[in-house]
Amino acid sequence: MRKAIGVDLGGSHVTAGIIGEDGTIVGQHELDLEDLTFSAVVEALSTVVRKALDDAGKAVAVGIGSPGNIEPHTGIVRYSPNFGWEDEPLGPTLSKRFDLPVLVANDARCATLGEYTFGSGAGTRDFALLTLGTGIGGGIVAGGELLIGNRYGAGEVGHHQIRPTDGFICGCGKIGCFEAQASGTGLIRHAYAVAASFPRSKLLDVPRENVGSKKIRKAAQAGDPHALAAWKNFASDLAIGVANLIAVVNPARIALGGGVSSAGDFMLDAIRARVDELTTMAPRGTTEIVIAKLGNDAGQVGAATMAMRGGLTTKPSLQGDDGS
DSSP: OOEEEEEEEOSSEEEEEEEETTSOEEEEEEEEOSOOSHHHHHHHHHHHHHHHHHHHSOOSOEEEEESSEEETTTTEEEEETTTTEEEEOHHHHHHTTSSSOEEEEEHHHHHHHHHHHHSTTTTOSSEEEEEESSSEEEEEEETTEEOOOTTSOTTOGGGSBSOTTTSOBOTTSOBSBHHHHHSHHHHHHHHHHTGGGOTTOOTTOSOGGGOOHHHHHHHHHTTOHHHHHHHHHHHHHHHHHHHHHHHHHOOSEEEEESGGGGGTHHHHHHHHHHHHHHOOSSOTTOSEEEEOSSGGGHHHHHHHHHHHHTSSSSOGGGSSTTOO
């Protein structure tokens, strides 16, 4: 069985998986990142990839999912706010270190490819993944092909505005982005926004930097009134973004991944009816909303899949300047 190395590059650590062509993870290596400069990240990537290659014995290629706007056909990171990079040659630099092809693409697009090929998207032709964590990432598959966009930005669903006049300020500078309202960070913000209505609540009685979305979600599941009010507003905003996605791309299935999706049925039950209410131009109830299957492994699996197929898409015409 062919194997490839799939790398998930995050803001705090990097993970390199040895992935079989059937999507199975044979082994993994992980390294924390303490320095986000380009040279330091290249060294960390080289270390974990080398360890994975040593364990794999033989691999056909290396795929890397990295945050930012990336030219998949060159491997150049045009812009990555997470790392503060501009026009950094990540792919070409690493290609010189390994006697293998090295492909680089946006991390959320890699995760979407992995989830579509081997996870909850399998068997569909039109699919979308939303990764709900500190922010919201994602990707869109239409007609069996991952959408890349004119300049590699298709799938940035977190930055469409759902509350442009009364929402929270997003990290991108806009007001009321989907990400600002319906990510894990958004849930925390909703808890603070309704706090005045619950003066006796102990939910936020810790330093703000120690308040996590998981704590609020668990408190909501346990029936805490303050947490439930925050969860209700969060779920309402999440439903708006999901319904907008249905209106724009009409997928057969939308998978919710990322840390916040660990709420499972508690989350699905909170949004499905509202999504149906907000769905108008497509037949209601025809888009399945499910929890993603691959979890945190989707990025590695997708990056390796990209490496084995030679690109994010199967269309050679999309491997050049027009996308992929």
